[in-house]
Amino acid sequence: MKKIDPTTTGSISQLNHEGDTKYTWDRKNELEVQAAKEHFDSLRAKGFLVFKVKFLGLKKEAVDSFDGNVGKYLFTAPEMVTEFTPDADYVVSPQMSGG
């Protein structure tokens, strides 16, 4: 499987019955960014909840988020967003309801 470089590749992970489906784009490629925006907007239009996230599981993010002063990883809280920015990573969830 092709390795994804998180510094140059953006991602939308859509949670679904198969775990998740990942959509990626090259952040420096305008055409791919435009297509990613359209994908993002279509998911929003379908009512999915879109969260901008920082994947702590990725090595780079883990290194970046480690605060030596407090000796722990500082967590970056997710944001629910409506606007697409190519530099971010997203997790998309189905709508939720009371169980």
Next chain:
Amino acid sequence: MAPTWNVRAGRSSRVFLNCDLDEPLTILVDELPARLALLPEGDRANDTLILVLRSVTPWDNFDGILDSDGGQINYRHGVLILGGLSYVENLQTGVDLGDRDPTYFIEHTCLSLAGREHDRNSIQIYLDGIAVKKKADKKKEDAIKRRARKILFSLLDETQREEFKKKKSFHVLGKDGFTYLVTGRYQHNVFRIEDGRRTFEYCIITKNHVPLYDQMLSQKLLLESSPQMFLNISNIWLLTEDGQRIPQIRNSPINPEATEEARSLWAL
């Protein structure tokens, strides 16, 4: 009225059709609808095995002669299993039933078995097919579970991961400043923690089916980004000190005022 066929994968049922030695097998065609009607509707799965038996003992003694357990069929002296054919996905045996009436199916089975007294082969093929299918399903389920766990872990911090590994649950600091506990269940699995105890219970699920770990992730993300939406959507129970639910605020959108009112009402 002929029973309708409810295609539902993943579960196997069995229908035993018994025929005495001196009777023609084709009479079973008439018997099948009544037999199927006895099955709960949900049990009429697409991999239902219809066994055709020729009995050399009276039907009344049939119970106890044939044991069926966990896919193994043991038959004893007195019953001859003539055949069993069924639609098994991806296996080129039996009849692809689709949505058709099962009468067609049993007719095909009976006619194809007429004149044959011993045919374990088709049963064995059926059982092998089920085993292969179960193995494939399990493999697929495991892969889905691994994927869901991977993305959940990529958004948990180190402490949460350790907690999850030990307890299948993790604490989340909501954007509203409250601490929540997300536990490894599909429903009634989120709690607000105050002074070390569970004070509220929330039930909130994804509208489309996702693996458990994905749902836990959705709950976590919502709590961290928009707890008000989480609270508005959830069904909520206030919990007493001994963890009993107080049902009165179920289905009520909750806000700080309502919370305080409920607390004061129940002297919590």
